[in-house]
Amino acid sequence: MPAPPAVAVDGVSKTFRLPHERVHTLKERALHPLRRMGHEAFPALKDVSFAVDHGEFFGIVGRNGSGKSTLLKCLAGIYAADRGRIYVNGRMSTFIELGVGFNNDLPARDNVMINATMLGLSPREAKRRYDAVIDFAELREFEDLKLKNYSSGMEVRLAFSVMMQVDAEVLLIDEVLAVGDASFQQKCFDEFARIRREGKTVLLVTHDMGNVQRFCDRAMLLERGSIVEIGEPDRVASRYLELNFNSGDVEATREEADAGRYGDGRGEIVEAWFQNEAGERVQTVPGGGGRLVICFRARFHETVEDPLFGVVLADDRGTPVFEASNLLEGPSGTFEAGEETTIRIAFENVLSSGRYEMTPAIARGGSGVAWIDRRERLASVVVTAARSTDAVLDVPFDLEVGERERR
Amino acid sequence: MSAAEASLGRQIKGPSAVGSDPRRFWHLTRALAVTEFKLRFFGSVLGYAWQVMRPLLLFGVLYVLFTQVIDVGNDVPRYGVALLLGLVLYTFFSEATSTAVSSIVDRENLVRKIEFPRLAVPLSVVLTALFNLGLNLCVVVVFLLASGGSVRWTWLELIPLVGLLTVLASGVAMLVSALFVRARDIKPIWDVVLQVLFYASPIFYAIETVQESAPSWVAKLLMLNPFAAILQQARHAMIDPQYQTAAQAIGPDWRLIIPLGISFGVFALGYAVFRRAAPRLAEDL
DSSP states (O other): OOOOOSEEEEEEEEEEEEESSOOOSHHHHHHOTTOOOOEEEEEEEEEEEEEEOTTOEEEEEEOTTSSHHHHHHHHHTSSOOSEEEEEEOSOEEEESSTTTTOOTTSBHHHHHHHHHHHTTOOHHHHHHHHHHHHHHHTOGGGTTSBGGGSOHHHHHHHHHHHHHHTOOSEEEEESOOSOSOHHHHHHHHHHHHHHHHTTOEEEEEESOHHHHHHHOSEEEEEETTEEEEEEOHHHHHHHHHHHHHHSSOHHHHHHHHHHTEEOOSSEEEEEEEEEETTSOEESEEEOSSSEEEEEEEEEESSOEESOEEEEEEEETTOOEEEEEESTTSOOOOEEOTTOEEEEEEEEEOOBOSEEEEEEEEEEEOSSSOEEEEEETTOEEEEEEOSSOOSSSBOOOOOOOOOOOOOO | OOHHHHTTOEEOOOOOSSOSOHHHHHHHHHHHHHHHHHHHTTTOSSTTHHHHHHHHHHHHHHHHIIIIISOSSTTSTTHHHHHHHHHHHHHHHHHHHHHHHTHHHHTHHHHTTOOOOTTHHHHHHHHHHHHHHHHHHHHHHHHHHHTTOOOOGGGGGHHHHHHHHHHHHHHHHHHHHHHHHHOTTHHHHHHHHHHHHHHHSSSSSOHHHHHHHSOHHHHHHHHTSHHHHHHHHHIIIIIOTTSOOHHHHHSSGGGGHHHHHHHHHHHHHHHHHHHHHGGGHHHHO
């Protein structure tokens, strides 16, 4: 018989009843005995099934309200699932929040004991591991200090250390990674790598696709309580970005675009899109090289001589990334009423991950700018890069560390 | 559960009142109670002394009032210590139950963030109150010996009596803490109940005084209250054998079943209500 999975989830559903009007007092009940509390059923999880193997690092991703936290709470046993079954093999610990039960008025020692007990250690085990906790947190010199005198970073370090010492075989973690200073984060990542090597099972709920791609063996994307995608972290991350940037707000984007539309009506931009090297229209492209093509189609209603075609590409914060036009390329010729043309601007895709929007425009040449049609943020593309960077561009580079020299 | 299902491991069924591991339940309850106890008078100059001072201050006022101004206590044997014992036991019951009312809501950050046997929360409150009762009983002993009382074997009766009072307090604690999550006016209601209990129990008067000055059924009715019965028996056992036993005060012995039944009944009811509410506490908060 094959070994059972570390975590098996079978058809789990969870519906919250959200009362329309919260009746909190008996008086309200007594005054309105006939008024039943109206309930709105909010299905947070719909028939979710999956299994996680021993030693797997499993990512659970999804947008706000997609049900990922509810799922984690069901797994942790904080919520009771309405339907379906959840099985766990091995000792499990939940880290929905760091430092559960921490009290500001007590010194580190007491807090470690309380926290460790909450997480499932017996007082004796907690006492035995106390030194390891303090050493990992590098807080030996502050161990008698009350928690309220700790800096937030120190508090986080302490909490994280306890969590690492609990020795669970299955860990449920909810976005507690993005805390602490850089060196501590690195320490946590190292610790995660160690946990992985030790063959522990981790279920990580996160927003950060960088972490998913960096740590996870497999990931699962939730949307409105259902599984959308489950498998390779890269694929799930792409789906997540796609979902995040493209779903639902297409209409809103179009309206916004119309609001930002200028022109005298001699011509119009009919549509705009991105396409890849192969000429396929794309909404998502992988980052890290390859050519990306910005395309838009223009139609003329009157005769226009030597129109200018241009485009501005901006990131989702509105910062222009680059502009391209035929201003310096020489005359484009005369277009008669009823004629159409497609403009293609191909460029080396050095964009880092994120969403980019194009604002195409047609204008009349000559002095000053006279818009024929300019449509703000008409189309967008999501770049999913494996490498996570805060910069807009991810330009290929060579980095070389020189020979060691003594002066 | 079939064999195939059993091989899948432990099934996660959501939060419960007690959980599957009694040791963990006890560790948690104790950890919560000890923390609460440490924090109670944290930062105050006198520290734990305040825990003892509280009933003592009330005692001082009531003692002067009922011996010097209104003549309630002068015919009663060792009135001072009897009053103090009453106050100490009442303080325990009132502290345990009134703190328990909002305990689940106060511990929201735990309940919503981690899986643990939910019953640990209200019971830890009772346990903290029990620690305080221990301290206060030491003061009672000091007063008792100072006022000429002697150490007697019957003092041991205090252990089952406090145990019974703890059963009653725990029952109420479970009941009110579970109900409070959904109906917030349990708190004012319970405050009134405690007030009534204070005057309806022979704390600052003796049940013997009631028997002399009121129709005989009044005293018997008062003794149906389990707190009154426990206190009466404690006075008999600890302060002075001149005090009637609870059985004598209530009439025929069999009537003791009523206060006993109420205590265990409240416990059973509280447990049943809490157990039903436990799985959804995190959502209802």
